[in-house]
Amino acid sequence: MSERTLVFVAPWECSRLVAQLPRTPRADVVACFVESVKKGAALPWHRQKLVLVLSAMRHFADRLREAGYAVEHRRAPTYEDGIVEAALAHGATRVVATEGREQEMVDALARAEPRLAAHGIALELKEDRGFLCSRADFADWARGRKEYRMELFYRVMRRRHRILMEPDGEPTGGAWNFDADNRKPWPRGKPVPPRMTFAPDDVTRAIMARVATWRGRWGSVDGFALPVTREDAKALLERFVTERLAEFGPYEDAMVDGEPDLLHSTLSAALNVGLLHPRECIERAERAYREGRVPLASAEGFVRQLLGWREYVRGMYWLLMPGFREANALGATLPLPMWYWAPDGEAYGDATTAPCGMRCLADTVRQVRDHGRVHHIPRLMVQSNFATLLGVVPAALNRWFWAGFVDGYEWVTLPNVNGMSTWGDGGKMMSKPYVSSGAYIDRMSDYCGDCRYDVKRRTGEDACPFNFLYWDFLARHRARFEKHPRMSMMVRNLDRIDARELVQLRRQADAFRASLAYDGDAPIVAPGPGAGIAVGAAPGTPASPAGTAPSSPPAPTAAPARSGTSRARSSSASTPSTASGTPTPSSPIRRAEGRRRRS
Ligand SMILES: Cc1cc2nc3c(=O)[nH]c(=O)nc-3n(C[C@H](O)[C@H](O)[C@H](O)COP(=O)(O)OP(=O)(O)OC[C@H]3O[C@@H](n4cnc5c(N)ncnc54)[C@H](O)[C@@H]3O)c2cc1C
Ligand code: SF4
Numbered sequence: 229m230s231e232r233t234l235v236f237v238a239p240w241e242c243s244r245l246v247a248q249l250p251r252t253p254r255a256d257v258v259a260c261f262v263e264s265v266k267k268g269a270a271l272p273w274h275r276q277k278l279v280l281v282l283s284a285m286r287h288f289a290d291r292l293r294e295a296g297y298a299v300e301h302r303r304a305p306t307y308e309d310g311i312v313e314a315a316l317a318h319g320a321t322r323v324v325a326t327e328g329r330e331q332e333m334v335d336a337l338a339r340a341e342p343r344l345a346a347h348g349i350a351l352e353l354k355e356d357r358g359f360l361c362s363r364a365d366f367a368d369w370a371r372g373r374k375e376y377r378m379e380l381f382y383r384v385m386r387r388r389h390r391i392l393m394e395p396d397g398e399p400t401g402g403a404w405n406f407d408a409d410n411r412k413p414w415p416r417g418k419p420v421p422p423r424m425t426f427a428p429d430d431v432t433r434a435i436m437a438r439v440a441t442w443r444g445r446w447g448s449v450d451g452f453a454l455p456v457t458r459e460d461a462k463a464l465l466e467r468f469v470t471e472r473l474a475e476f477g478p479y480e481d482a483m484v485d486g487e488p489d490l491l492h493s494t495l496s497a498a499l500n501v502g503l504l505h506p507r508e509c510i511e512r513a514e515r516a517y518r519e520g521r522v523p524l525a526s527a528e529g530f531v532r533q534l535l536g537w538r539e540y541v542r543g544m545y546w547l548l549m550p551g552f553r554e555a556n557a558l559g560a561t562l563p564l565p566m567w568y569w570a571p572d573g574e575a576y577g578d579a580t581t582a583p584c585g586m587r588c589l590a591d592t593v594r595q596v597r598d599h600g601r602v603h604h605i606p607r608l609m610v611q612s613n614f615a616t617l618l619g620v621v622p623a624a625l626n627r628w629f630w631a632g633f634v635d636g637y638e639w640v641t642l643p644n645v646n647g648m649s650t651w652g653d654g655g656k657m658m659s660k661p662y663v664s665s666g667a668y669i670d671r672m673s674d675y676c677g678d679c680r681y682d683v684k685r686r687t688g689e690d691a692c693p694f695n696f697l698y699w700d701f702l703a704r705h706r707a708r709f710e711k712h713p714r715m716s717m718m719v720r721n722l723d724r725i726d727a728r729e730l731v732q733l734r735r736q737a738d739a740f741r742a743s744l745a746y747d748g749d750a751p752i753v754a755p756g757p758g759a760g761i762a763v764g765a766a767p768g769t770p771a772s773p774a775g776t777a778p779s780s781p782p783a784p785t786a787a788p789a790r791s792g793t794s795r796a797r798s799s800s801a802s803t804p805s806t807a808s809g810t811p812t813p814s815s816p817i818r819r820a821e822g823r824r825r826r827s
Contacts, residue, residue, distance in 0.1 A: 262310030366543030425453030557654030612649030
């Protein structure tokens with residue numbers, strides 16, 4: 229029997245840069261695209277993300293057909309069903325696929341394998357072409373380390389790929405990073421350039437019309453403006469480098485009300501579906517620097533995001549899976565506040581909440597709802613910071629980032645959420661949790677001026693929630709952090725607060741928590757000691773590696789009531805109250821009246 233190969237093109241392999249296809253069409257090779265119904269309904273995906281993935285797949289499939297490739301594009305209950313059905317339909321003797329980029333695809337391919345084998349069809353897995361560091365190389369780098377700091381990995385990558393390096397082996401400019409130059413707030417009155425957008429073509433518009441009717445997903449298809457072809461993605465890279473990169477560095481951390489992107493590249497959505505390769509973006513930025521078009525601090529700042537952070541988080545995902553999903557070293561117990569789905573108090577499923585009065589949180593969530601994205605600092609220092617201070621279970625926050633962002637995939641959200649921002653991994657990735665009071669947001673944004681809360685106050689009716697939650701966080705985790713080299717000073721500052729004020733502050737934090745409406749679908753874990761993770765821990769066996777043993781957080785004095793493992797809130801929690809039974813200071817929110825519905 230002659231050989232016939234089916235190449236499975238994963239939804240994030242939407243160009244020939246990453247798909248495992250031969251360079252030219254061959255009669256014995258079929259490219260196979262699968263739209264999995266199960267995956268499409270697995271989370272309340274942002275509708276614009278669904279449009280992006282479906283449209284990029286559709287365009288790539290069309291491009292391949294035009295180039296003479298045989299293409300199979302099918303909708304199937306699951307990825308494995310689609311692969312097996314297509315292989316049989318085409319009389320394949322072999323299926324070639326990329327090793328799963330994230331766990332669910334690994335599992336789907338593992339389920340496909342015996343079904344294919346039953347028909348004498350071999351499944352051959354190839355290395356993922358979408359990264360510069362292979363999983364094996366990352367594992368080599370990580371071997372024997374107790375902590376896995378990005379900065380050290382980044383230097384290895386700079387040397388290995390000779391990016392921004394001098395012939396004598398020293399980093400260009402004499403330093404590995406220029407972070408200190410890159411922390412400017414956006415100057416008042418400085419115009420923000422318009423967002424870089426791409427008008428949807430007929431193919432995309434047809435998909436938008438289809439996705440708009442799907443229930444149980446988040447956001448609207450309206451305003452979809454992402455690149456869905458290789459040509460448009462390259463144009464986006466070019467525009468970023470020529471129009472924005474020069475000033476990218478200094479304003480990397482700035483936030484402006486109503487602006488999801490500022491000078492950020494917005495390349496992540498295209499990179500993560502395979503329309504761009506990180507190597508070409510890195511090399512383009514270096515060329516712009518070598519040609520004298522952009523300063524080193526900006527070029528290096530951008531290169532670090534891709535050659536450092538993107539490669540590092542993907543490596544950490546595989547290093548810490550599968551236990552990573554449950555990582556919760558700080559013992560957080562809360563589901564996600566409804567404000568993350570309904571910042572304006574809009575109806576969401578059958579649940580309601582009052583509008584979010586915190587200007588920073590409301591605006592940044594609005595950006596995600598409307599565009600499926602917001603740049604890095606709002607993700608880290610507003611959305612994640614708030615959830616971490618509040619005590620939201622990292623898995624619940626991760627689910628939101630994974631579902632709600634156009635660039636969201638588990639391989640990238642999990643390390644960023646469970647590792648970087650919530651410190652759920654107990655310090656494997658970051659030396660300390662990314663938490664701050666409102667002062668950071670005030671310094672780096674224009675949010676606080678017009679907020680109904682006072683960023684300078686830490687107690688009382690108008691106190692900024694970031695402030696009392698921050699001090700409450702330090703008090704709750706005092707035992708864990710008082711000897712921590714990078715946190716001990718912050719913890720010691722607790723002792724400078726008058727004891728009565730500290731009690732008041734903590735009561736206000738408890739009352740605030742009790743007053744919020746929560747997402748009823750989020751996973752709820754029993755309150756109690758958190759679970760650290762061990763590298764390579766078996767599923768469902770969270771462990772606490774030496775030095776990361778979680779401390780039991782003090783029992784909250786007025787935690788929101790729960791009803792066992794049920795996801796519904798108990799009615800006793802519906803009246804916000806402080807520990808002493810006094811009403812919450814002018815709580816802006818009311819409790820969800822029902823649970824969000826999922827299709
Ligand atoms: C809580 C949280 C959740 C995040 N979720 C995602 C996600 O779902 N998908 C995603 O691609 N990124 C995620 N990031 C990382 C980062 O915020 C986004 O990559 C970035 O904001 C995308 O916008 P941009 O393309 O304009 O990025 P730029 O600021 O222009 O950076 C350039 C590129 O660097 C890469 N990059 C930068 N930082 C990171 C990082 N920490 N991890 C991985 N890649 C990085 C991205 O590919 C990005 O396109 C998350 C960060 C945090 C703190
Ligand atoms: S005052 Fe607090 S809640 Fe309001 S915008 Fe500033 S940091 Fe956010």
